Amino acid sequence: MPRCLYIQPPWQLPAVICHSQRLLYSFEYWTGQPLLPIANWQAVDEAEIAQRLFEAPFVLIAHGTEADPIFNYANRRALEQWQLDWDTFTQMPSRHTAEPMLQAERDRLLAQAAQQGYVAHFTANRITPTGQRFRIENGLLWNVIDPEGHNWGQAATYSHWVALD
Numbered sequence: 001m002p003r004c005l006y007i008q009p010p011w012q013l014p015a016v017i018c019h020s021q022r023l024l025y026s027f028e029y030w031t032g033q034p035l036l037p038i039a040n041w042q043a044v045d046e047a048e049i050a051q052r053l054f055e056a057p058f059v060l061i062a063h064g065t066e067a068d069p070i071f072n073y074a075n076r077r078a079l080e081q082w083q084l085d086w087d088t089f090t091q092m093p094s095r096h097t098a099e100p101m102l103q104a105e106r107d108r109l110l111a112q113a114a115q116q117g118y119v120a121h122f123t124a125n126r127i128t129p130t131g132q133r134f135r136i137e138n139g140l141l142w143n144v145i146d147p148e149g150h151n152w153g154q155a156a157t158y159s160h161w162v163a164l165d
Contacts, residue, residue: 010086011050011054011055012047016050017046017049018046019062019072019144020046020049020073021046022144023053023062024036024049025147026146027157029145030117030118030142031140035060053075054076055075056077057077057159058077059075059077059158060078061078061094062144063153063155064153068095069094069154070091070094071092071093071094073155074089081161082129083128083132084128092129096129099125099127099133102124109122109124113141114154118141118143119142122138122140123135123137123139124136124139132165133163134162134163135161136158137161137162138159139156139157140156140158141154141155142154142156
């Protein structure tokens with residue numbers, strides 16, 4: 001008899017549910033605006049919020065606090081754009097999203113967000129692992145923190161991009 005393998009969607013993983021809360025909290029903390037259009041999202045079931053964030057109509061990515069930060073989150077829209085599955089994406093250093101000649105620009109943007117809390121309306125050129133280049137327009141990058149002020153990395157969101165190839 002064939003063996004059935006159940007693969008749990010990323011948004012159902014306990015660590016992702018918890019990180020989704022941090023993403024929402026910190027976005028609202030820095031910008032004063034909700035990341036999802038849900039009134040009082042703190043009162044909604046955490047697993048439901050994680051699913052809504054994963055299925056949101058915008059790109060959302062996040063990396064951790066490692067010396068060479070590794071992605072720790074991507075919603076469905078991001079995984080489609082980057083042409084990767086969850087496991088591959090969440091093992092990739094975030095620096096791989098910028099071509100070598102654009103690393104200094106990327107580092108400057110990350111440092112600016114680290115200092116200010118967030119950077120709104122940024123534009124940046126990025127590249128997928130398959131070599132497709134695109135320009136992010138009107139992006140927002142922020143420091144991911146929890147209510148106690150602990151740093152969990154940085155996240156970015158955007159809805160608009162232009163293919164460069």
